[in-house]
Amino acid sequence: MLLDNASVLIAGLAIALTVLLAVFKRWAIPTLDPLEPPLLKPRVPVIGHIISMIRERAGFYPRLFKEAHMPICTLPMLNGKLYVINSPSLIQSALRNNDVSFDPFLIEFSKGMFGLxxxxxxxxxxxxxxxxxxxxxxxxxxxxxxxxxxxxxxxxxxxxxxxxxxxxxxxxxxxxxxxxxxxxxxxxxxxxxxxxxxxxxxxxxxxxxxxxxxxxxxxxxxxxxxxxxxxxxxxxxxxxxxxxxxxxxxxxxxxxxxxxxxxxxxxxxxxxxxxxxxxxxxxxxxxxxxxxxxxxxxxxxxxxxxxxxxxxxxxxxxxxxxxxxxxxxxxxxxxxxxxxxxxxxxxxxxxxxxxxxSVGNRRIMKDTRIQDSDGREYLLKKGTNVQWPPMVTxxxxxxxxxxxxxxxxxxxxxxxxxxxxxxxxxxxxxxxxxxxxxxxxxxxxxxxxxxxxxxxxxxxxxxxxxxxxxxxxxxxxxxxxxxxxxxxxxxxxxxxxxxxxxxxxxxxxxxxxxxxxxxxxxxxxxxxxxxxxxxxxxxxxxxxxxxxxxxxxx
Ligand code: HEM
Incomplete structure (x- = not known):
């Protein structure tokens, strides 16, 4: 009976842990639409990219590009995501797209930077x-x-x-x-x-x-x-x-x-x-x-x-x-x-x-698509931030x-x-x-x-x-x-x-x-x-x- 109780406890713990892990994974790794830029996971889950960004400064982007060589990717950040565009033709497409905007940052950045x-x-x-x-x-x-x-x-x-x-x-x-x-x-x-x-x-x-x-x-x-x-x-x-x-x-x-x-x-x-x-x-x-x-x-x-x-x-x-x-x-x-x-x-x-x-910063104002010079399209989802690094381009x-x-x-x-x-x-x-x-x-x-x-x-x-x-x-x-x-x-x-x-x-x-x-x-x-x-x-x-x-x- 004692053994039975222990087995039930272990099985319960295992289930709870699995559920917790699933929730954590769901929380930490964003679910992507198949048309969104592919995911590039950090070495350290959840905070890895953020820590690297602060530690490596602008060198972060060429390092990622050298390792993964992706024209565009989605970086999981805490419980959100960030798109990074390395391909010049995709950057050009984003620059021409009115739904890819700098406007929200005009206030968000200025608030803290200048102490408004x-x-x-x-x-x-x-x-x-x-x-x-x-x-x-x-x-x-x-x-x-x-x-x-x-x-x-x-x-x-x-x-x-x-x-x-x-x-x-x-x-x-x-x-x-x-x-x-x-x-x-x-x-x-x-x-x-x-x-x-x-x-x-x-x-x-x-x-x-x-x-x-x-x-x-x-x-x-x-x-x-x-x-x-x-x-x-x-x-x-x-x-x-x-x-x-x-x-x-x-x-x-x-x-x-x-x-x-x-x-x-x-x-x-x-x-x-x-x-x-x-x-x-x-x-x-x-x-x-x-x-x-x-x-x-x-x-x-x-x-x-x-x-x-x-x-x-x-x-x-x-x-x-x-x-x-x-x-x-x-x-x-x-x-x-x-x-x-x-x-x-x-x-x-x-x-x-x-x-x-200077790293380019923009926000996606509503779901939109950008296209590279070969006609390959990517879906960018509303509310996500986008960056492009000249250190790469x-x-x-x-x-x-x-x-x-x-x-x-x-x-x-x-x-x-x-x-x-x-x-x-x-x-x-x-x-x-x-x-x-x-x-x-x-x-x-x-x-x-x-x-x-x-x-x-x-x-x-x-x-x-x-x-x-x-x-x-x-x-x-x-x-x-x-x-x-x-x-x-x-x-x-x-x-x-x-x-x-x-x-x-x-x-x-x-x-x-x-x-x-x-x-x-x-x-x-x-x-x-x-x-x-x-x-x-x-x-x-x-x-x-x-x-x-x-x-x-x-
Ligand atoms: C070599 C010198 C300069 C460089 C490399 C430079 C670079 C940049 C970059 C990268 C941006 C962001 C653009 C974007 O996100 O697409 C920017 C914005 C801006 N720059 Fe410069 N800049 C220079 C000199 C100046 C000078 C001399 C002024 C004015 C006196 C100036 C005023 C501005 C303003 C007001 C913005 C914001 C524009 C907006 O948000 O519409 N910059 N600059």
């Missing part, structure tokens, strides 16, 4: 206001408003070149930090005007904030996992609030972008303190990718004498020299940088490919050939029609689709203009090209890894350019199509001056078929 107050949350949760704020960003990052930003930012960067005395080298102790700080100063000066609150002592706070900004976006135990970022954010809020309190954003020397956004948010009843919280977004997006990209471009060009010479010739051709009072004035025509400097642009695009890897053989790990600008100079076709959906430094980075034209002028002038008029003795490490969690650009290298260099004027005062050409509104505050007409008209095709999320790919210039191809 209930007032701000309520305001930006109105679709019409969010749309208006985004539209303001894109319309003021083009035409004359963009030109004003470019002139102020380049002029600020150029001041550092003019300060270099003939015959006396300027010592840069740490090239990454030097570039980081002067780019942040130039960009924030262009955005916020003469009363720019981002003075030298506050600039490092923006970068401390950036280090864990993506962790803040997750909004789980923020003070525990990102305390220093929160402290830095507070310091930045504290310098921005008085700026808004004094209404400096409405001064004529403030960018159209910040002025118009300030006006819209005030109209919605947002006060100075909340403006100081909300508007941190703009200097953050405006600097944290631009500065590292500039660093990589500079280091690459200066460590390759052949490219340095070719870039010098191109920039010399668009820089005019005039005699001033005892000095020669060298004036760069920045409007010609994109069209007349193919080698410089090829080096820029190659730097973006090799070093800038920027190095995928099908798009870049056999040497994707090598820095080779020629791939952008000599691209065939087939190359251009193969790269669609693979080159994603600025994301794509409806949310394609609206600041890319501002960034390109700062980056390419400043590096071009450095190449033309300066030598950088001791500037080395470090190895790179994966981007910080949720970040885009790779970071320098100096090992035993000296991070600094000496900047000196090149022979023949000792007496030159550097400057950048300023155009009138009419030369820039007259798009400015009050001049541009309705937003629909302003969109029309975008480069054709850009709205569909199309990537800049150099094509040799129509001459050596850059086009924005589908």
């Amino acid at each position: 107050t209930p007032t701000l949350l309520e305001a930006i949760s109105q679709d019409s206001l969010m749309k208006e704020l985004l539209e303001t960003i894109s319309s003021t990052l083009m035409g004359e408003s963009l030109h004003k930003l470019n002139v102020v930012a380049l002029t600020s960067l150029i001041q550092h070149l003019n300060a270099v005395q003939a015959g006396t080298p300027f010592i840069v102790a740490d090239s990454f930090l030097w570039i980081r700080d002067i780019v942040t100063e130039a960009t924030t000066r262009a955005l916020f005007g003469e009363m720019n609150p981002f003075t030298a002592e506050h600039i490092p706070h923006l970068w401390t904030f950036d280090k864990s900004a993506a962790l803040l976006a997750i909004d789980i135990a923020p003070s525990l996992i990102a305390g220093s970022s929160i402290a830095a954010r507070k310091k930045l809020n504290d310098i921005l609030s008085p700026y808004y309190e004094a209404k400096y954003d409405q001064r004529p020397d403030t960018s159209d972008l910040m002025r118009r956004r300030g006006r819209i948010l005030r109209r919605e009843g947002i006060g100075a303190k909340d403006l100081g919280i909300q508007e941190l977004l703009i200097p953050w997006v405006g600097t944290t990718n631009t500065a590292p990209t500039l660093f990589w471009l500079l280091s690459q060009i200066f460590s390759r004498p052949d490219y340095l010479l070719r870039v010098r010739d191109e920039v010399a051709a668009i820089t005019s020299i005039e005699d001033g009072l005892g000095k020669r004035i060298a004036e760069l025509d920045s409007s010609l940088l994109e069209k007349q400097c193919p080698v410089l642009n090829a080096c820029y695009h190659e730097s973006l490919r090799v070093y800038v890897h 920027h190095f995928i053989d099908s798009a870049w050939g056999e040497d994707p790990a090598i820095f080779n600008p020629e791939r952008f100079l000599n691209a065939t029609v087939q190359d251009v076709k193969n790269r669609r959906g693979a080159f994603l430094p600025f994301g794509g689709g409806k949310h394609l980075c609206p600041g890319r034209k501002f960034a390109v002028t700062e980056i390419v203009g400043f590096v071009g002038l450095l190449a033309l008029g300066f030598e950088a003795e001791g500037l080395s090209l470090p190895e790179s490490t994966d981007p910080i969690f949720g970040g885009a650009p790779r970071q320098p890894l100096w090992k035993n290298q000296d991070p600094g260099f000496q900047l000196r004027r090149r022979p023949g350019w000792e007496d030159v005062v550097w400057s950048t050409k300023i155009f009138s509104a009419s030369e820039y199509g007259g798009v400015s505050e009050g001049l541009g007409g309705p937003p629909e008209n302003r969109k029309a001056i975008r480069t054709p095709g850009e709205d569909s999320g199309l990537m800049p790919i150099c094509s040799s078929t129509d001459g050596p210039h850059f086009t924005w191809e589908l």
Whole structure:
């Protein structure tokens, strides 16, 4: 009888365990429709992918791709799932699909990242206001408003070149930090005007904030996992609030972008303190990718004498020299940088490919399908998040050939029609689709203009090209890894350019199509001056078929 009781107990336990396991499995491993992307299970059930994502950062995605080689897969995450797309043609299909959207993240990410107050949350949760704020960003990052930003930012960067005395080298102790700080100063000066609150002592706070900004976006135990970022954010809020309190954003020397956004948010009843919280977004997006990209471009060009010479010739051709009072004035025509400097642009695009890897994030708004170039369809289910990793697509053989790990600008100079076709959906430094980075034209002028002038008029003795490490969690650009290298260099004027005062050409509104505050007409008209095709999320790919210039191809 005793034995019988024990057997019944064991049998009962076994049944309970089986049921528990089945429930756990059902809970932990999502059930998939046969048309959904195939499942890629983690080594450690339930939390394995999440732990790997945090531990391996952007390197997680190429590791998975190397192991499983799946064009698209479903990752089980806790009791949910995430789609990861590696195939460029599927990414392109997703970027064109209106049911694959970034919109929910605009609020979800911002809430934790910027510490939005209930007032701000309520305001930006109105679709019409969010749309208006985004539209303001894109319309003021083009035409004359963009030109004003470019002139102020380049002029600020150029001041550092003019300060270099003939015959006396300027010592840069740490090239990454030097570039980081002067780019942040130039960009924030262009955005916020003469009363720019981002003075030298506050600039490092923006970068401390950036280090864990993506962790803040997750909004789980923020003070525990990102305390220093929160402290830095507070310091930045504290310098921005008085700026808004004094209404400096409405001064004529403030960018159209910040002025118009300030006006819209005030109209919605947002006060100075909340403006100081909300508007941190703009200097953050405006600097944290631009500065590292500039660093990589500079280091690459200066460590390759052949490219340095070719870039010098191109920039010399668009820089005019005039005699001033005892000095020669060298004036760069920045409007010609994109069209007349193919080698410089090829080096820029190659730097973006090799070093800038912002993971794309979207959510499926209702059940939908995407299709690859062979016609294979996948079902994506409502409510699931989707990611695509440039760390995979920027190095995928099908798009870049056999040497994707090598820095080779020629791939952008000599691209065939087939190359251009193969790269669609693979080159994603600025994301794509409806949310394609609206600041890319501002960034390109700062980056390419400043590096071009450095190449033309300066030598950088001791500037080395470090190895790179994966981007910080949720970040885009790779970071320098100096090992035993000296991070600094000496900047000196090149022979023949000792007496030159550097400057950048300023155009009138009419030369820039007259798009400015009050001049541009309705937003629909302003969109029309975008480069054709850009709205569909199309990537800049150099094509040799129509001459050596850059086009924005589908
Ligand atoms: C090399 C420099 C830059 C890089 C690599 C870069 C990259 C990106 C990427 C990957 C996205 C996400 C796009 C997507 O999800 O499809 C983005 C969005 C954005 N970027 Fe940039 N960016 C740069 C410079 C700038 C600058 C200078 C500004 C403005 C001053 C700016 C403003 C924005 C804004 C406002 C968004 C959000 C757009 C939206 O959600 O509609 N970016 N950027």
